[in-house]
Amino acid sequence: MNLNNNDITENIKKRIGGNRLAYVRSFGCQLNVSDSEKIKGLLKKMGFGFTENENNADIIVLNTCAVRENAEDRVFGIVGSMKKLKEKNPSLIIAIAGCMTAQEHIAEKIKKSYPQVDIVVGTSAINSLPKLMLDCLDGQKFSADIKEYDDFSEAVEQVRESSFKASVPIMFGCNNFCTYCIVPYVRGRERSRKPEDIISEVRQLVSEGYKEIMLLGQNVNSYGNDLSSDINFPKLLRMINDIQGDFWIRFMSSHPKDASEELIDTIFECEKVAKHLHLPVQSGSNEILKKMNRNYTAEKYLSIVEYIRKKDPEFSLTTDIIVGFPNESESDFRATLDIMNKVKYDNIYSFIYSRRSGTKAAEIQDSTDEKTKGGRMRELLNLQRNISTEHYKRFIGKTLRVLADGKAKKSDGYLTGKSSEFIIVEFEGDESLIGQFVDVKITEAMNWAVKGVIN
Ligand code: SF4
Secondary structure (H helix, E strand, O other): OOOOHHHHHHHHHHHHOOOEEEEEEEOOOHHHHHHHHHHHHHHHHOOEEEOOOHHHOOEEEEEEOOOOHHHHHHHHHHHHHHHHHHHHOOOOEEEEEEHHHHOHHHHHHHHHHOOOOOEEEOOOOHHHHHHHHHHHHOOOOOEEEOOOOOOOOOOOOOOOOOOOEEEEEOEEOOOOOOOOOOHHHHHOOOEEOOHHHHHHHHHHHHHOOOOEEEEEOOOHHHOOOOOOOOOOHHHHHHHHHOOOOOOEEEEEOOOHHHOOHHHHHHHHHOOOEOOEEEOOOEOOOHHHHHHOOOOOOHHHHHHHHHHHHHHOOOOEEEEEEEEOOOOOOHHHHHHHHHHHHHHOOOEEEEEEOOOOOOOOHHHOOOOOOHHHHHHHHHHHHHHHHHHHHHHHHHHOOOEEEEEEEEEOOOOOOEEEEEEOOOOEEEEEOOHHHOOOEEEEEEEEEOOOOEEEEEO
16 A cells, blocks of 8 residues: 555654654755755654754754765764664664765665664655655665655645744756766756745745745756746745745855846845845856856956946845865966955855865866965955955944844853844844844944944
8 A cells, every 4th residue: 555645654653652852963055954944844743852962862864965075974974973872772763864865876885884874865855754764663674765856845844943044945956067066966957946835935934923034046046947937036036025024035046157137136126135145256267267167257257246236336245265176376366366356245155175076176186285275265264354344344334134143152142143234243132132133233343243233
């Protein structure tokens, strides 16, 4: 008899009884965190509560990331150490999910070398988790599903990490094949969710009081390319903007090759879309951009920035930069510093290139030594520190709308939050304001944040 997921879930619930705990640990990006929220939703339906301590768990799920090779090694280390937990508690179920499992050789390695693992479940097979659990409870030693499915687990209720900030994946996979990146190989080709499903999820979140909706995709700008309806990302933004309620919309990531004037006009015209754009440049050198297969030049990138800055010279931009891509020359690196000086980012997320086997860039013989790369990284960070400190001064005397999201680490009685411009803002305030929008008048610029008083 073929059981559906609801029957399976009920069956598991009866068999495991009450008071069972799950430990779910997420590695890597926000898409993974969002997948973990779905995994938790499925586990909750099966009757599990949650624990932060793996020693107390009846099921452990590691939701892995494949972007960096050393992150994979770390996961193998953790899985190895779980052998002891399994010896102490043979009924413990250990499941590995996430991008690592999408590589067949990894799934094989887990099966062969880590007998303590019971379940392997791929990123688009999350909905199979109840079935795999049932196999496991029926005594099967190892069950796996790493197939690529097109249904996006729409029906899965999520256990969300925050009560006021929610991530909403709008698409999965990537078609871009940047030469340093493993994502297209582990998350498959681009698949967009239907706009009506996204809208109904956002509507539900807003009705529950969520204040920040983060739309996620590897390249949100190609949202809808694979759908037959006449929809694209700017249109989706406008549809979400029309939902009644007091909330703002963020999104990431936005590939510069597809960042259109229509997108920028939409950001400016939609009052709920946050006034910030994360536009990953990766390098300022056309030579390196070509080797990265990014499909834009520094000039094209700067023309997008110019279009934005004509509309608002102070508009907030952030970026990702890779330092030390194989054979990056001194002049390639200077071109990156040059673009930083021209754009004046509010913040950058920079990484020293890390070789990822399975990607094209991993095949390049690299002649740049690690010491040089380290020195370049320090120079780049120093430059950004100076740019941010100087640039944040533009907010002094202005009132920013801030979503308070927690207590400030160093100062008692202070809260921290992010403004619509994605600037960290610290201000004195009562904890009851966490999760609320607050107007803060900025009095001081630091090199990583601004300070202010509630208006
Ligand atoms: S756009 Fe490039 S860097 Fe981003 S996920 Fe796709 S391949 Fe990776």
